[in-house]
Amino acid sequence: MRKVTKRNLFIAATYGGALLLGLLLGQKYADENTHTGSTGALLLNRTDNLGKVQRMINIIANHYVDSLDIDQLQELAIDELVGQLDPHSEYLRPNQVHRQQETLEGSFEGIGIEYYNLHDTLMTVGLIAGGPAQRAGMRVGDKLIAINGDTIAGIRFSEQTIEKKIRGRRGTAIEISINRNGKNLPLPLKVMRDRVEVSSIDAAYIIDSATAYIKIRRFGARTADDFKRALQNLKKQGAQRLILDLRENGGGYFNAATALASQFFVDKQLIVYTQGAHEGRTDYYSSANGIFGDGKLAVLIDEQSASASEIVAGAIQDLERGIIIGRRSFGKALVQEQFGFSDGSALNLTVARYHTPSGRCIQKTYPSRNAMRRDTIMFPSVQKAHTDTARYLTASGKLVYGGGGISPDVWVPADSNGISNLYRRIRQANLIETYVYERLTKSAPTYAVENYLKGYFLPDKEYQSFLRYIQDQGVDYTQKEADAVKPRVRTDIEALLGRYYFGSEAFFKVRNRSDKMLAEALLALNAGSGHPTAQ
Template sequence: MRKGTKRNLFIAATYGAVLFLGLLLGQNYAGENRWSGSGGLLPLGKTDRTGKVQHMIDLIVSNYVDSMDIGQLQDLAINEIVAQLDPHSEYLQPDQALKQHETLEGSFEGIGIEYYNLHDTLMTVGLIAGGPAQRAGMRVGDKLVAINGDAIAGVNITDKAIEEKIRGRRGTAIEITINRSGKDIPTPLKVMRDRVDVSSIDAAYIIDSATAYIKIRRFGANTADDFRQALQNLKKQGAQRLILDLRENGGGYFSAATALASQFFVDKQLIVYTQGAHEARTDYYSSADGIFGNGELAVLIDEQSASASEIVAGAIQDLERGIIVGRQSFGKALVQEQFGFGDGSAINLTVARYYTPSGRCIQKSYPISNGKNHHLANRPTPAKKLMDTTIAEAVRRHRPSQDVYKTASGKLVYGGGGISPDVLVPADSSGISTLYRKIRKANLIETYVYDRLTKSVPAYAAENYLKGYFLPDKEYDDFLQYVRNKGIDHTTKEAEAIKPMVRTDIEALLGRYYFGSETFFKVRNRSDQVLAQALNALQGG
């Protein structure tokens, strides 16, 4: 890569999963970024060939029968050009570029609330600890009625309009009229917009007496620091082993991925290298001062683990530092550089591929506009029948021979189509049932919980909730009737098949509502087979 710049390298990762909310936290998954610092529009007229595009736009603006917006024409031209490239190169409008930047930087200017649109009314379901809204006295469960005197409840307001009303410059005030426990509060809450910092760590806690669990949502500017702080606290509690959960993590900053991977080594190791037609090979090494350079390690991945997540998993696997548990990762090994334009828009342009320490590229093939595929190794055939075999044995039968690589000890690893876990844990079949997908698509679990199960604050602490609350059978039956009332019919057998997942979803969502994000993951993890397999492997089972 180019030396002497302050730009961040990035892995575009638009493949990710937002848990459930239209958040005002900027928590949408985005790509790795290295800012070019260039201004103005793309220099389309640098050569005779590229000059044709700009010349055509000039001709239309100067001679076309109707007036045309030059900016709109340029956007159309750029989008059409980018469409001919790989799926991770993209053109971003100014608001999209800003959101991506805020997401990865882990901060934005706003009030720090999470909301759910319940019956055309915004219900507060989460508050950033110490954020502007919480400081002003807002509580979880408050419903937003009006902002600065303008009604927002019952008027079919769009997410964009909500954001425009709530987001704003630091130091400016916003007045929010709220309904609390069914009663309108007569005096609006005055909230002073401020910088809001959002951690990239979703949960960090001790599972048993010696095993720490840390879940990372994305790879942002502060991820490595957040991780170090979280793990230091857990080590003080006796953690000697670590389970790092990168499932549903669509990526983030390349520099964050290498910084995190460095935490698992006590000597200088090649973590990843990048190379492209116009980019010379650049090697990235661990810094040899990792906070968890020793100790047993398991990394959890799934089909939504992409980009920066795969850099970390690939390094851990290739260097035999730990075990990879779960399902085949997404398969995204393309590196983007972000070029900014003077109007705030930007283009994320793929400039290189990255390779794991053993030299493998885990990029899957992808379609391009002419209907053909870029010929990069495809994923292996889905392994539904391979529950009792190791992933190495399974993949050996499905991977082409040219995709086989070896680690220093001779262990086989595979390129193309993502990272193959060392311990394969197939997806729960109930999670892919038609009934469950319909319920999730209609947001019925969230609506049911917020509408019917959040009427009173529990008189017990989070630990009591985790140990003592399990959704009663009657409540599950009531939920099934609610589902039927919403037009989704099902058989008794279908309802029984998805019962464990729905109960866990409801219990986790309630836990999050009352006790925060960490409780949500603690509830989910109680019945998580991937986590159970990782824990069993680390404990020598």
């Protein structure tokens, strides 16, 4: 076994997913720090065949009948080469490397707004607390009319173009003309760009008198620190039990996963180990000073919980530290290392597989790169357990499964309405967001967030209005379909309104009111599950 050293490793599933909002926060799954020890020359000088590839490109550049973009040709060759590998090895252009590093580092240089494109006009739907935009006086609901004198309202721009206009170096100014409550402000707001910090914690609050709930969006550089701060605050409010929500968390830094898993143990435990054809076995242990090593613990996972999320869930399950609830996870047990090039591009290359403490490798099979990405993301798992995979035993004899993700201890089926044809058409056309921002945000509520969470439920007449709206947009449905998706759509509208008026945490508080998986977690914890097992 090799000694553990600092490695530039990351573990993030590279699947796609429909984003709720257009964000200027760079929130995409990413890779870790650039490893500078490799160069293109090292690759091309290894064999005669690789030398032939470079010579062929040179011949084409010097002798081909027409002019060509040789850089583009080389990148096509690189894409084809990497395309023959596993689905998670990938070549990143410089701008992709930059954006992904910003994401997992949890900070970027900009103004700190979240927007929604409402009929080709950017509407502010969220502000980073204490960020440049909020300090300059921007408010949720403001519509961006012009940037530095250039009109942007009513004109269709790509997200990349908008980003170039808004983002920029720290310390540089941007002037934004605003329409507020239907009236243009007399003067543009001057916003000074700055470093904006973004937490990897989506929500952290007390559900009942003794149960804390923490949802982690991704595993970034500061995730463990963010988690410790959030949990310490919740402990002060009386939290003795914890529900850790890793649903829709596609992964991130490998070291962030091991650091978070360490928080659930007060002694030294093997969390995970990695091994590959060119990589000897490396063991990763808990630090033996976890902030939550004794309390009851439940971890929520689903088909989009991948990589780093699966390391944490696998360790909790194998070491019988808590209970895993939900649906079978994504199934990514491949570890990538980033090799950087002088132009800022990088190769994220799979160098090892990771194994849970019991020895499980939970990597799913991938007949092709595209099939891997289409699989459980579009179609949530409907079967309870594996029937064709290896079985393992924990120290106390508990049966766990390898291959194809983490199988939960308590299985909660997917909401069939969430994958129904009508609901998919509504979501794909962004009709819930457009309806809410166009029709339901005219005036702020007069009640506090606590009253909203306890007492606001979308009236039936408002749901009927929404049905007429989607019909006007060309979405036809039967009454049976409309009745079936009603609970899901109502919750989505209520949560989005809560987020708009009261912040992102309110979104999850509203959504969790009717969350079956969360309800199962509370039942399990109340029944005594989630206790650490003596080792």
